[in-house]
Amino acid sequence: MDIAYVVAAALAAGILGALGPAAIARLPEPSPHPEDDPDEPPKEPYVELARRPHLAAGLALTSVLLLLVVATALDGPWLLPAWAIFAGAGSWLAWVDLRTRLLPYLLTLPLHAVCLVLVALAALLAGDLGILLKGLLGNVVVFAVFRAVYTLGRWVRQPFGFGDVRLAALVGLLLGAVGPSATLYGTYAGFVVGAVAGVVLYRTGRIGRRDPFAFGPYLVLGAFLGPPLAVLLHG
Known part of the structure; x- marks a missing residue:
């Protein structure tokens, strides 16, 4: 792949990532839910979340690194714009979920x-309709898998929230377009x-056995690792 395409996509991802604080600060606060745990600490307001020092630089750097990782495994430049957008906005989602355990639908949709x-x-x-068809198939299959796990989680310990299900559908779209x-x-x-992160957090006392867990950041990271892993393991 021409290095110029990769550099341009990385710059676009970095710029979008740097806009994260401005976007996060404008998110409306969620309404209280009747099933919310009254003992759980209050959610950090989005405005305060967006004011963290050096957040724009951190999100920009994260976005660039994610784009560069996935670019090593793409066959051509055609999917770079989609992955650049996901790298930039995905860094926002990862940060918000990490701090609030929420994935706002006003960002994911x-x-x-x-x-x-x-x-x-x-x-x-x-000139390859298969890219879109594979993307749509991945979109449906990954969504169905996460939706099934989410539904089963109503009878056992819930592993993630419905925001993760929506994010998983997007991950399936982008990964599906690359290949099965x-x-x-x-x-x-x-x-x-x-x-692995959950076990480490539990063992270090950062979370309890039944505490909510932010799965979104790892879902985003896994998406960008998927294409390089496929190349590494399958050539």
């Missing part, structure tokens, strides 16, 4: 729509990294 359009455009420019191996490894990587 527009991001899903934009990435769907960019995947369709990639298929058009590449990337979809498998990217989804699995998110589970593995999240599980």
